Amino acid sequence: MKASEIREMSADELNAKLIDLKAELFNLRFQHAVNQLENPMRIKAVKKDIARVNTLLRERELKDSAN
Structure with missing residues (x-):
């Protein structure tokens, strides 16, 4: 699985x-x-x-909390 494939997924799909x-x-x-x-x-x-x-989920979590 490539990072680009993972980045295209939604949070629910990632979980x-x-x-x-x-x-x-x-x-x-x-x-x-x-x-x-x-x-x-x-x-x-x-x-x-x-x-x-896990890294991508954490990145999105930090991005959401910063806004």
């Missing part, structure tokens, strides 16, 4: 995406624990996507 990403991360960690994970780099990518979404 929904964040929930989906956290669920995916949970599933990936569970698969890793039982040695069924096919692509371990996916965990890193999902963590970065979560960080991107």
Whole structure:
């Protein structure tokens, strides 16, 4: 997921995406624990996507509070 794609989303869409990403991360960690994970780099990518979404949500929150 690219930052430009995330910036185009609304706040509600970002919150929904964040929930989906956290669920995916949970599933990936569970698969890793039982040695069924096919692509371990996916965990890193999902963590970065979560960080991107959280960063954008925080930016918008600060922007709204400044106005």
